[in-house]
Amino acid sequence: MRLGWEYELAGFCGLGLHLKLDGFRLIYVGIAALMWAVSGIFSTEYMAHYKSKASYYCFFWITFFATIGVFLSADLYTTFIFFEMMSFTSFVWVIFDGTRESVRAAKTYLSVAVIGGLVMLMGLLLLQDLCGTLMMEELKEAAQRAVQEGEKARLYAAGACLLFGFGAKAGCFPLHIWLPKAHPVAPAPASALLSGILTKTGVFGIIVISCQIFGDDSWWGLLITGLGLVTMFLGALLAMFSINLKRTLACSSVSQIGFILTGVGMYSMLAAAGENPVLAARGAFLHMVNHSFFKLTLFLCAGAVFMNLHQLDLNEIRGFGRRKPVLAFCFAMGALGISGVPLWSGYASKTLLHESIVEYGHLAAKGLAPLKGIGGAPLFWIGAEWIFLLTGGMTVSYMLKLFIAVFIERHPFRQEEFDKQRASMSPVSALALLIPAVLIPFMGCTPAWTMDYLAQMGQTFFGLREMEHKVHYFALENLKGGGISIGLGVLLYCFVIRRYLMREITSDHPHATSGQEDKAMEKEYVDRWPGFLDLEDRIYRPLLLTFLPGVWGALCSWLDRYLIPAAVSVFLAVSSLICRAMDHLSDSIIVLARYTTHRPLQEKRVHIPSAREERFRNRERAVFRLGYLVEESFSFGLMLFCLGLCLTLGYLLYEFFRF
Secondary structure, eight states, X not given: OOTTOEEEETTTTTTOEEEEOOHHHHHHHHHHHHHHHHHHHHHHHHTTTXXXXXXXXXXXXXXXXXXXXXXXXXXXXXXXXXXXXXXXXXXHHHTTTOOHHHHHHHHHHHHHHHHHHHHHHHHHHHHHHHHSOOBHHHHHHHHHHHHHTTOHHHHHHHHHHHHHHHHHHHTXXXXXXXXXXXXXXSOHHHHHHIIIIIHHHHHHXXXXXXXXXXXXXXXXXXXXXXXXXXXXXXXHHHHHHOOBXXXXXXXXXXHXXXXXXXXXXXXXXXXXXXXXXXXXXXXXXHXXXXXXXXXXXXXXXXXXXXXXXXXXXXXHHTTTTTTOHHHHHXXXXXXXXXXXXXXXXXXXXXXXXXXXXXHHXXXXXXXXXXXXXXXXXXXXXXXXXXXXXXXXXXXXXXXXXXXXXXXXXXXXXXXXXXXXXXXXXXXXXXXXXXXXXXXXXXXXXXXXXXXXXXXXHHGGGGTOOOOSSOOOTTSHXXXXXXXXXXXXHHHHIIIIITTTXXXXXXXXXXXXXXXXXXXXXXXXXXXXXXXGGOHIIIIXXXXXXXXXXXXXXXXXXXXXXXXXXXXXXXXXXXXXXXXXXXXXXXXXXHHHHHHXXXXXXXXXXXXXXXXXXXXXXXXXXXXXXXXXXXXXXXXXXXXXXXXXHHHHHHHHHHHHHHO
């Protein structure tokens, strides 16, 4: 299959399906194939003790083809069809365990997916009506034409609806609520795919609308950048407080999506300023690729822990990874990569994102930023840069917490049991896990060969021209940003996590054996995140399940009690007046007709019927009476017919299954 391949299935679902393959799409189709292959191999061991393996694998592969369809789509209508298919099939992953937590998380996931899909459909209808096309390559010119015709407000409305729909799947704040709850309950291979690539389908849609429709719109770029900064910081903060292994990785996904969205927003900001936004576009795209590999590696490592212990609490699994070099190596590669440490691939993409913020900050300092007010204030962009660096430091701190807890610290009571279990997974699963783990340092050590080549292939999707100069990733200025984040991360781990998010305890442990009852665990991890800050429990569920039904119920009750009876009374009064007027008009017409025809009244002759005529009249009356009875009992006859039909069908089914 060569680049530039296109396919159209005309008439499908009305508008048809349009598929296309270019460099960006080819890379992500390849990543999807690799991720499903690795997760599928790991699933053979992970799912061995589950009873419903057939349903898992069925939806596993349906979701794969739906995800491929999203990335190959050439118009937003095709994207929507595959996007919704992917949302409903991946719902089975979340609810798969059938526990109370799984059902609750699945309901949240499905609610966000359905509401996001409906809002997205509204945006597509608005955009189709406004631009006359949903083809991605035609949207840029169509959007410019709409702006020239004074339809910018409607264009913003369509863009906001699409951003809501795609942002819900990407995990963008404030629609990120499903990620921290769905990942801990889903099977680990499914969590790797949910975080590593299904969230990227949402980012894919945001890139399309940001680069094709609002490619040089400063206000749109400021909106996406602001959402990205809030999402990255909040996700990292949630991850620092979490003490559940998979939940920490899920919150980390929210944070890393924020990094990507920041790059997408900076693309529009730099393009509006007349600069080449290639740094922002390359940084966003490469961080998408990197994050897919990071989360594939880290979630499968978490799956290996869960397979053996059926626990995810850090206090229960601490020390399990000691003397397990393969598991420790794979987890370390993912942790170092996502932390942005030099010589690992995450450093290169974060460097590009950081430089795009710095570049726009220089423009704002020189007064060349097209936005006035907060968007053009140099102080705002200095703050944005420090949020970026601080969030990178928070990433280092929570990944350091996970690695030290699982692979360095000792469990106070079960460490001997953990040390006896040398192998955490089968050799086949370990080999599959090593593939993405090795790619992370390989790409990080050769960014000019590997990552720049991938960026070169992917940047055509953004409609970019070539870079004026090569990026020197390991220059002192670029290493400085990475060093600041690493230093902040070490300080946060030492002074926040070790002192505030851990506590000393002295208590018996359920796994303590004889002679260990009085042995104390020096410290344990505690989750100090305030419960009242849970957006789902404090805002979304009360809003959707209590407030809105209450408001609409009260409104309908008021209408039923006051407005509707009054309207019915008015209607009946008006109808009565109209009927009386029509009655008087009819009487007047009859009287007028009698006076105009001049027909003399004739004497009426009394006719005495004969006996034969009387018999015929009696028979006629009997026939009409019988007809009335049949007409009145027609509904009863229908009921008898349905009952007989059901009995007949039941008898046929009985005979069929009998033989």
